[in-house]
Amino acid sequence: MYGLGIIKGMAITMKHFVATYLDDLRWLTNGGRYYNDEALLVRQSLKGQGAITVFYPEEKLPVPERFRFVPFLVTDEPAAGQQWGQDWCTSCGICAKVCPPQCIWIERGKQPNGRPKPEPEKFFIDIDICMNCGLCAEFCPFDAIKMDHDYELASYDRTTAHIHDKERLSKPISYWREIAPKKAEAEASARDFVKLAKERRKNKKGGEASGQEERMEEAKARQLVYRGKLY
Ligand code: SF4
Ligand code: SF4
Structure with a gap:
């Protein structure tokens, strides 16, 4: 039906409008929602109701788990005194191939004998070109690139500051x-x-009984549970 989308949109706007005043009333007896720490915590959580003003950067709203900003590369936990652990990236290049604006550059590492090494020597993302689509993270077969939650990346440098290296x-x-x-x-x-x-x-090829069915079932069930919570 023509106009149904507009009516739905207006209804959502109206719901937020009304929720704003109801939330004001709810906090009225506790000192008002704008001026007390408890109310601030609620406003900063996903339980916040209605339209609110956030005094950024002093106040920041938490981002949901599915929020995605410029990607980062996953490493193992660093050893003592190290900043990063072993790279998860194998330098396969799939992320660079699927990236729609082509803003990923990878240089594969080399072994002493000149053969390719399954880890990146260099890895760059131009964050001014990245459109935060998340395709690189979706397609990576090694879970080695993920979308970050850090959105405070602005800088005055117009040259290389926005080309993030490894x-x-x-x-x-x-x-x-x-x-x-x-x-x-x-x-x-x-x-x-x-x-x-x-x-x-x-194990099956070696003729041994696998004995791993239960652990596999458990891993599958865990995955389904967490996916169910997420989507
Ligand atoms: S797809 Fe994953 S493993 Fe392959 S190069 Fe990109 S980050 Fe590395
Ligand atoms: S998020 Fe999208 S645009 Fe950004 S690097 Fe990944 S694939 Fe490319």
Whole structure:
């Protein structure tokens, strides 16, 4: 029906408009929602109701887990005294191929004998060109590139500051678990499942009983649970 979309849109706007005043009334007896710490915490959470003014940058609203900004590269946990651990990226180049605006450059590492090494020597993303589509993270077969939550990247430098190199892009896996716990858990379960399936195939070839069905079922169930929570 013509105009149905407009009516739905207006209804959502009206809902937020009314919720703003209801929320004002709810906090009235507790000192008002604009001037007390408890109300501020609620406003900064996903429970915040109605239209609100945020005094950025002093106040910041939390971003949802699915929020995506410029990508970063995942590494293992760093050893003592190190800033990053082993790269998860194998330098396969898939992310650079699927990136619609072609803003990823990768240079593969080389072994001493000149053969290619499955890790990047150099990795650059031009964040002025990146449109935060997330395709690189979707297509990476190694969970090695993820979308970040850090959106405060503006700078006065118009030359190289917005070309992020491997050092700038690398962050340990614990960072990903912190900003996207449900997604990280679902991915870890999927990796467990694939690992167990490979082990089972190998054991079967060797004629041994696999004995891994239950662990595989468990990994699959965990993955489904976390995916269900996420989507
Ligand atoms: S797709 Fe993943 S593993 Fe391949 S180059 Fe990109 S980040 Fe590295
Ligand atoms: S988020 Fe999209 S535009 Fe940005 S680097 Fe990844 S694929 Fe390219």
